[in-house]
Amino acid sequence: MFNQSELDHYKEHGYVMIENALDDFGLGRVQAAYKHIQSLTEPAWRQSLVEGNYKGGYGNGPDAHTMDSIYQYDNLWLDIAANPRILPLLKEIVGIDVQTMEMVAHCHHAGTEAHTGWHRDWPAWTHPQYTLKAKVFYFLDDQDPDMGCFTLVPGTHKLDDGPPRDQYVHETLEDMPGLKKIVGKAGSAIVWNVLCxxxxxxxxxxxxxxxxxxxxxxxxxxxxxxxxxxxxxxxWADTPHKRQLMGIHAVEGRASWDRKDVDYLPEHLELVKSKKF
Ligand SMILES: O=C(O)CCC(=O)C(=O)O
Structure with a gap:
């Protein structure tokens, strides 16, 4: 299900919205799996707030609860990593050898401050054809503009420089010129270039x-x-393509980049034998 206009939009603006992106899994099922992780991890997160020893990405702390490595709770999250609605687009964006590098559930609570400030995820490393790092955010609820929504400046993936460090911070966060609040229906997703x-x-x-x-x-x-x-x-990764998607053993690409601490699937071993490197 690859759609050229989605790719064109992504290339031009640095992001694209996909509606009904979770239809293959069922939004209710995904919400229930999320709630399960939240109920298991919330007590420790609350305790870390009391003790002041919280750490972790995506602003984990008083303004957000970041739940890492969600694949360990339910294979559903691994199935979503290979989402047939999104993966064909990712193969165009990141390349046919695309791998998943993180799977995280995130809650930015009602009535909290911004949990991060303007940034891009890494320097302006580019490739003539592919994006070196893209993310997909799935919305579990309708995202309204006052919900602390994810926000980007369209087109900034083409710039050499990142956002200014000392401007548009705290109460002036929303003064960033050209900003776009990413709103959408529950079950939709944004695919975006982390250079935005x-x-x-x-x-x-x-x-x-x-x-x-x-x-x-x-x-x-x-x-x-x-x-x-x-x-x-x-x-979960019981086929060569799933092994590749999890960054374990390549289908397209050198065998020398494969992990040596995981045994090959028999059919993958055959593939490796036919590779030069
Ligand atoms: O949670 C958000 O809206 C911001 C996410 C973010 O800063 C990131 O993905 O690097």
Missing amino acids: WHTGLANTSQRDRRIAIYGYMPFWVKKYGSERPHQSIID
Whole structure:
């Protein structure tokens, strides 16, 4: 289900919205799986607020609860990483050897400050054809403009520089010229280039902002010293293409980039034998 106009929009503006992106899984099922993780992890998160020893990405702390490595709770999250509605587009954007680099559930609570400020995720590393890092945010609820929504400046993925560090902070966060608040219906998703200048805003509404975050990079981008994938990922990845999507063993790409601490599937081993490198 790849749609050229979606790719064109992504290339021009640095993002594209996909409606009904969770239809293959059922929004209710995804919401229930999210609630399950939240109920398991919230007590420790609350305790970390009391003790003041919270840490972690996506502004984890008083203004957000970041739930990492969600694949360990339910294979549903791994199935969503391979979402047939989105994966064909990601293969055009990141390349045929696209791998998943993170799976996170995130709650930015009602009545909290912005949990981050304007930034891009890394320097303006570019490739002539592909995006080196893209993310997909799935909305678990309708996202209204006052819900501390994810916000970006369209087109800034083409700029050399990131956003200014000392301007548009705190109470002037929303003064950023050209900003676009990403609103949408529950079950929709945004696919975006992490070079876009972006932030989350204060949630001044009475409703929690709940999203699922997925990160994608080409297979050959490595995190040196990274740990062996969780066993639930290895078990789920029961085909060569799923192995590639989880960054374990490449289908397209050199076998020399493959993980050596995970055994090959028999059919993948055949493929490796036919590779030169
Ligand atoms: O949660 C948000 O709206 C901001 C996300 C963000 O800053 C990021 O993905 O780097």
